[in-house]
Amino acid sequence: MINFFIFINKIYKKNWVPKRIFRFPYSLLVGMCLGLFKRDDLAKIDRILYDERKEYFNDEHNKHLYRWEKEFVKRYFSKVKTIYITAVGGGRELYGFHKLGFDVSGCEYNSLFRKNGNEFFKRENLPLSIEPVERDDFPELNKTYDAVIIGWGSYIHIKGRNVRVNMLRKASKALEKDGIIVVSYWPAKWMRLNSKRLEKVGNFFARLRGNETVERGDCLDPEFVRFYHSDEIKDELNEAGFDLFEYREDEFGVAIGKKR
Numbered sequence: 001m002i003n004f005f006i007f008i009n010k011i012y013k014k015n016w017v018p019k020r021i022f023r024f025p026y027s028l029l030v031g032m033c034l035g036l037f038k039r040d041d042l043a044k045i046d047r048i049l050y051d052e053r054k055e056y057f058n059d060e061h062n063k064h065l066y067r068w069e070k071e072f073v074k075r076y077f078s079k080v081k082t083i084y085i086t087a088v089g090g091g092r093e094l095y096g097f098h099k100l101g102f103d104v105s106g107c108e109y110n111s112l113f114r115k116n117g118n119e120f121f122k123r124e125n126l127p128l129s130i131e132p133v134e135r136d137d138f139p140e141l142n143k144t145y146d147a148v149i150i151g152w153g154s155y156i157h158i159k160g161r162n163v164r165v166n167m168l169r170k171a172s173k174a175l176e177k178d179g180i181i182v183v184s185y186w187p188a189k190w191m192r193l194n195s196k197r198l199e200k201v202g203n204f205f206a207r208l209r210g211n212e213t214v215e216r217g218d219c220l221d222p223e224f225v226r227f228y229h230s231d232e233i234k235d236e237l238n239e240a241g242f243d244l245f246e247y248r249e250d251e252f253g254v255a256i257g258k259k260r
Contacts, residue, residue, distance in 0.1 A: 002041055005033050006048065009222035023193065031198040034214045035205025042159060042224045043135050049223050050110055056090045057116045059123070065096035066152070068251060073100065076180060076246075076256060080146040084174055086138060087151025091117030094128050105141075106151075107133035136163050138170035147180040156186050156225045160212060161236065168240030175259045181242055183233065185253040191227040193219060228253060 011017065012026050037045075055061045077083075085093045085106035090113050097104045107130065108114050114130045121128045133139045136158045148171045158164045171181060188195070195216050202214030217227045233255045234244045242257035 001033070001036070002045055002048075005029070005220070006045065006222045009220070019192075027193045027197050028201055030193060030220050031201025031214075032205050033220055034198060034202035034218055035207075035211060036209050037220075037224075038209075038211060039159065042157075045220075045223050046135075046157065047110065051112055056092075056113060058090075059120055062090045062092040062095055062117070062120055064092070065100075068254060069093070069096070069152075072182060072254065072256065073097075076182075077102075077147060080180065082143075082145040083147045083149060084141065084145045084171075085149045085151055086133070086171075087154030088117065088130055089113050089151070091120050091128065091130060093149065093151060094130070095121075095124070095126070098126060098128060104128070105131070105145075107131040107139050108151075109133050109135045109137075136167060138167045138174070140170075141174045144176045145174055145179065146176055147182070148175055149182045150184070152184050153186075155183050156227075157223060159218065159224050159226070161215065165236055165239050168237065168242065172241045172259055177259065179259045181237070181257045181259070183237070183255045183257070185228045185233055185255065186225060187249040187253045188217060188227045188229045189249070190252075191217070191219065195219075195227070230255070 008029065012022060050056065080102065082103045083097055085104060088094050088106040088108050094104050094106045108117065109132065114132060117130045131139060155164065158167065175181065198219060199214050199216045202218065206212065206214055219225050219227060230247050230249065233247065237244050237255065237257045241260050243260055244255055244257045247253065247255040
């Protein structure tokens, strides 16, 4: 079922596929799979897809921060010296923030990414390493940091509000008083499928399977992704002990909060 869905997703994304005709039946399939796929299935899809994305294994890709990352550093990190970063992939964020002079550490659950990233750091003669972590989790740390960055795009792949809030609470414990957290997300306005339909169809099949509830905004593309309204990000950060003081949704969503 997983490989079949990945195949259909690739076909649906082709430019020659008339989306107006196929969007409805495709959304029914996505909703059904949202309800049927277990958490282990979602992890398997992640591994299949990300192991094939060669850019994350490319040294040149891993030597550059995105424009928005450099921008929030200038605006909010004037007093920040230490940063912990999750979902660092092949080490791009660790490399970039280290080069900017920050004391950085980070983790990644994908073993191939960790291996490639640590080899990349050795080639560059950098005193950096990527720590292992369980999927959808935040590691227990023996020190606190001035800032935590939830690695680019990773928050959207975490299924379940309770799981996300629990991860944010653990991140809060790793922060100094008034520490900063940065979360990137996909705005709801980007969603091209009917979120109410996905929720309704998904929960019908979730009940049949005895699976977790499908929340409005959940989607498969083909990996699990979630689209957010800004108030949803604010609520999740607030429940985890953060005050949201800025968000933006121009290139994509970025929320910046401060530990209470």
